[in-house]
Amino acid sequence: MEHVIHLTVNGTPISGRVRSDRRLVDFLREDLELTGTKEGCGEGECGACTILMNGVAVNSCLVLAVEADGSEILTVEGLARGGELDPLQKEFAEKGAVQCGYCTPGMLMSAKALLSRHPSPTEEQVREAIAGNLCRCTGYKKIVEAILAAGGRGRA
Ligand code: FES
Numbered sequence: 001m002e003h004v005i006h007l008t009v010n011g012t013p014i015s016g017r018v019r020s021d022r023r024l025v026d027f028l029r030e031d032l033e034l035t036g037t038k039e040g041c042g043e044g045e046c047g048a049c050t051i052l053m054n055g056v057a058v059n060s061c062l063v064l065a066v067e068a069d070g071s072e073i074l075t076v077e078g079l080a081r082g083g084e085l086d087p088l089q090k091e092f093a094e095k096g097a098v099q100c101g102y103c104t105p106g107m108l109m110s111a112k113a114l115l116s117r118h119p120s121p122t123e124e125q126v127r128e129a130i131a132g133n134l135c136r137c138t139g140y141k142k143i144v145e146a147i148l149a150a151g152g153r154g155r156a
Pocket residue numbers: 038039040041042043044045046047048049050059060061062
């Protein structure tokens with residue numbers, strides 16, 4: 001069965017027609033061509049598909065597109081504004097927190113949700129916020145440093 005959904009994605013109102021079992025990650029990546037959001041495990045274990053739904057970090061592989069009806073979605077493509085990278089993106093680049101980059105969009109979105117709640121988080125809060133985001137490359141240290149550096153600076 002198909003449903004028409006209306007949602008806001010990165011500030012733009014969007015309507016779409018989706019089947020009941022269509023996952024949000026597929027709707028974003030395939031229908032909207034927002035391929036910044038990655039799929040890793042597809043089971044809620046790796047965090048690569050993390051996006052913000054009404055300001056809350058969620059695994060978009062576990063959310064149905066119909067469940068996002070009426071919601072406000074932010075993906076990694078919506079982080080930069082007016083040609084300016086988000087402070088988190090700048091710090092990830094500056095601190096060398098990106099290696100293969102596969103985990104990066106999900107990490108950024110989990111960090112974004114954290115900084116919205118706690119603009120100057122502690123290291124413990126940062127580690128807790130990204131506990132569901134797996135990174136096979138960096139050992140997490142530089143990622144944590146980048147999020148701490150972005151904390152308290154500019155919009156979050
Ligand atoms: S792809 Fe969604 S949590 Fe791994």
